Amino acid sequence: MKISQKLTNLRKLMKEKNIDMYIVPTADFHQSEYVGEHFKARKYITGFTGSAGTAIITMDKAGLWTDGRYFLQAGKQLEGTTVELFKMGEPNVPTIEEYIESTLSEKGILGFDGRVVSMGEGQTYEKIVKNKNGSICYDCDLIDDIWEDRPPLSEKPAFALDIKYTGESTASKLERVRKSMKDAGTNTHVITSLDDVAWLLNIRGDDIEFFPLILSYLIITMEEVHLFINEAKLSDEIKSELMKNGVTAVHPYNDVYEEAKKFTSSNVLLLDPVRTNYALYNNIHDDVKKVEKENPSVVFKAMKNPTEIKNIKNAHIKDGIAHTKYMYWLKQNVGKETITEISASNKLEELRAEQEGFIRPSFEPISAFGPHGAIVHYTSSEETNIELKKGSLFLTDTGGGYYEGSTDITRTIALGEIPQIMKDHFTITLQSNLRLAHARFLYGCNGMNLDIVARAPFWNHNLNFNHGTGHGVGYLMNIHEAPTGFRWQYRAHEIHQIEEGMILTNEPGIYIADSYGIRIENEMLVCKGEKNEYGQFMYFEPITYVPIDLDAVNPDILNIEEIAWLNEYHKTVYDKISPYLNEDEKEWLKKYTREI
Structure with missing residues (x-):
């Protein structure tokens, strides 16, 4: 199917749902830089295959924002698609935020799949839309509705890294993270970034081509660790080792969204606005105190x-x-x-x-x-x-x-x-x-x-x-x-x-x-x-x-x-x-x- 036809199909859905502008970023549910085949929605709707870029579609225009690594490639791949290239950082090229602000109509509706947009980005979009007296629709994966042969989520197994490679046990890493949580005045830490989960648990996977990461989430409290993953990916040996090192429960992968709704005023959450997705953030009640700060494991693993x-x-x-x-x-x-x-x-x-x-x-x-x-x-x-x-x-x-x-x-x-x-x-x-x-x-x-x-x-x-x-x-x-x-x-x-x-x-x-x-x-x-x-x-x-x-x-x-x-x-x-x-x-x- 040509890109122009895909855009026509998307716009038909946008019209049905009264969405004036739709954002398609390059991300999975974990704000990963590189994503598995299931998550390549931006590639599907624009034809641009680079690893970084964001598409914005309105009823009469489509644009792609990417950085200098991809200007030549994107220029060639977008030829004949009706998608306009916006060269990020170049003179007189609006940022994504500036474009939304100048293009979204008064009382307009901005749509996106909140699972693939970061918490920080979503909060920025909220402010822009509020100034327009508009609204956000973040629970609409319109690309999924038109992508007939979309690849399924990976079901490949995880594998463990021995301590002779990692140099530190999961128990030791969790102890360091909990100290940082305490220093930040928090008692609950939600981790959605795949590399942070992999580093903490000393496991790797095969859910993203070339990058040995595994689709998963973690919720860490001062006493417990809850892992959200397709349990079939974990061997009995891996589960046993995780339990020995402090993982208290394993839950189905998508259950993290319902779990987020259970936080109460007794939870003080450490949330990384760059690495937590907007949908998960919105599932947390407003009366739950949140401390927005980078995951401590980001620096630890570096x-x-x-x-x-x-x-x-x-x-x-x-x-x-x-x-x-x-x-x-x-x-x-x-x-x-x-x-x-x-x-x-x-x-x-x-x-x-x-x-x-x-x-x-x-x-x-x-x-x-x-x-x-x-x-x-x-x-x-x-x-x-x-x-x-x-x-x-x-x-x-x-x-x-x-x-x-x-x-x-x-x-x-x-x-x-x-x-x-x-x-x-x-x-x-x-x-x-x-x-x-x-x-x-x-x-x-x-x-x-x-x-x-x-x-x-x-x-x-x-x-x-x-x-x-x-x-x-x-x-x-x-x-x-x-x-x-x-x-x-x-x-x-x-x-x-x-x-x-x-x-x-x-x-x-x-x-x-x-x-x-x-x-x-x-x-x-x-x-x-x-x-x-x-x-x-x-x-x-x-x-x-x-x-x-x-x-x-x-x-x-x-x-x-x-x-x-x-x-x-x-x-x-x-x-x-x-x-x-x-x-x-x-x-x-x-x-x-x-x-x-």
Whole structure:
């Protein structure tokens, strides 16, 4: 069915229910960044397949809001759909809130499925609608009414993570959470975010493609823990272990909405407005006291413990072996045999699968040759798949999910001899990566403080990249993990101070539309440095061990310090990875980690 017909069907339903404007976000019932097939309603109604975006449909217009990672992709995918692209953050482009305020008619009705809209977003919409003397209809999943072959909810089983991987028991984690609840003056905590539930219970699932999370909710009191989940997903062993660690009852997944209605004035709720859905919030009686605050587990899980850090470094060695073998294979075979974006991506996954403890890719792989590299979050398909040829750049942004942690790495590889402008842009990107990796900063800094360190090489040449410079990484969970990252624009959920034990990516890039894209990404561990009269100094330890393609580097652009940093990094890569390679691969790695 064409998008235009789907919009016609939706508008017919809107008219029947007197809804003037309908919002379709990218979310499940848990405000997850990436969602299972059942929840891809925005993709269904617009045709845009990116991981981030919000659609707004009125009786005569349809719009899609997405960020800079997806401007090129969305522009192509929305052609002929009648859906207009709104480029978030660009000049003269209204925000979602501004658009609703200016477009919703007086006494208009705003509709959405409240389970896929966050509590904070819903409260914002309430204020806008109130000023219009209108109303909200939040219990209407209109997409479900028109989506005839909608995929069902996942029924895949959960699996447990042993303490040799997690480094901390569920009982210990619950104790820490309850202390935070007490400090916040609360006695009941409702958790709906899947990664927080998974971290607390030391379980993982398979309900979202690539992300090992499981559809579930938790209600924690000072004495009890109630888990809401499809119980068939839990083995007897997992249930037994959960009960030993303080989980007192397991309830059907959707029963959490009825349970929320049972809270009384004796409950003081800790609710995260970003991570609690609006429908659940509205099921809680008004006389129940609520403290709106970020889940304490958000910061807890971002600060990896010594066991997790040791495991994650081991995962990166395994990933480095696979990725180095992959680069060697590419360099040796491009131009000699037919290699496409998809076959190259499959080869990398095969090499990762050879590593002990590999589970699956940690996110949807980006395998982008030439002009496709300029599409920041490009996904190759049978329709777009092209052959790799010499004379241009090949960008891969991929990761592996291992029992020892998740990896996220981007390398841009020169296939044969490339033009000088590509080398210059590659080297500016490398400068950016190196400078951020070697930043020294005082404790208390956040990603906004440090982003200028990475962007300076670009801004000095009047260049920029339209995405964040880095993000947190979860332990076999979300590859984008709150609460901090590197970006120059203000984002409330990404300004937490950088803490020891956090794992952050460092991934600057440059994108030349219809020509090529370059990105270089390493993960970094946040470490404590010297403490003196000026305060506690902090630094980063790169933990990704894969060579940066020297064929694409222009050494004349690098200063002496940057050359020393690159040589130092390459020595570390050779020392850690070479013992696991055959003689030909080892000889190749020696060449590509040589001092320049």
